Amino acid sequence: MKFPVLRRSPLFAGLDDTEIEGLLESVNYRVRFFHAGAVAALAGEEISSVMIVLSGSMKGEMTDLAGRTIKIEDVNPPQALASAFIYGAGAHYPVNVIANMDSELLIIGKADYLTLMKSDTRILSNYLTVICTKALFLSGRIRFLSFRTIRGKFAYYLSSLPGAISGRVIVDRTQQELSEFFGVTRPSLARAIGEMEDEGLIAVNRREVRLLDIRGLSRLSEG
Amino acid sequence: MKFPVLRRSPLFAGLDDTEIEGLLESVNYRVRFFHAGAVAALAGEEISSVMIVLSGSMKGEMTDLAGRTIKIEDVNPPQALASAFIYGAGAHYPVNVIANMDSELLIIGKADYLTLMKSDTRILSNYLTVICTKALFLSGRIRFLSFRTIRGKFAYYLSSLPGAISGRVIVDRTQQELSEFFGVTRPSLARAIGEMEDEGLIAVNRREVRLLDIRGLSRLSEG
DNA sequence: CGCAATTTGTAACAATTGTTACAATCTATA
């Protein structure tokens, strides 16, 4: 097997080495090596292929008008680059793609990848799962970012946890993680939680939260 | 042609009536009628099919713990319901789906729709385009919602407009629209713009904005 | 042109959040 890492890729889930190899043989693909710091794609450039990180590590990076660079995210093996954008209307890379270290990318043209999806239902299904799951994630994040107040975000978060109907939930993240998820600072979140407790909306005991005033909570998460 | 509205559907773009009809014949599908107010799907229910609005109008609606309903969005012909979520991992409807008025839905099982995608590249390509474009849209919105300050959002927005490099851009939305896009109130946006002008970062003349201090603007959109 | 509707500018005050710093509490593990 040339690329054992592909077995662990969500795009090739459920396929064994032989099948992966066989499928790859049926299309054009190439492997490109990028030295640390090398640019694999520029922001605005058309996305013409599926690129899967085989080894090393890549990053997405933006350049603003003043030339400052801002790192957006890392992409590590066996993830694909910009997977949810590839087939978008006039798809262009939203960021510069740069190698964090010496890295290898498996590159399959968009049309060739379409062929793969048509020839193997699992490949198709895997790709659909990847992008739909991504869309679900993005959509959920927007919901939280759209609430105006921290109390609104937290109230909605609580109501979305399993057990909310019974009035008793277990928060499954640290305040630090929650605050990052909400896009606010950690002390502000702690204060908001404290105030909600003072007002009798909830009762907090570390990770366990009892929902005392359902109507009050629902008023907070209005929009 | 049974469903002429499908020609205008993004999922069937590029296919003529005969082709659409032929493809539909090859799979199981059904048409269901919903009276105004009828529930087509409940939040949390598994998504088992692609549902395309043929006539009437549907809406997505949430119910919170206190039983209050919040309308999320309308879906009109020839759009599909929850199209970007259908094939997600353990896909469930994120909202209740309810008929705004008497409506007809074309319903194709997930597996059947997979068959359609495999049998016609255009169907596959159309669906990929729809969900990738949706992911792009969501991703772009998150970028704006993630900036902490209004000035940051506006600075980034300006830098993303065509002509930003030349230092002169035309804002293509009203302040009202922009403020909704940013998730802030209109007067707050106006104030932020006014302050940025006072500080010499930009010069505003109605829709035309000159970028005077690129470095200052880029500092604002740090994130 | 003239009028109505839309869009934008502005102000004062309230509410919310960020920032910074430090203390208290919990948790894993040596």
Next chain:
DNA sequence: TATAGATTGTAACAATTGTTACAAATTGCG
């Protein structure tokens, strides 16, 4: 069971945004 590290609680002050209300400017249209 100590002890370091992580997590949470809290406070004071600055900065930002929301709210509300009204005026000015612009635009579309008869």
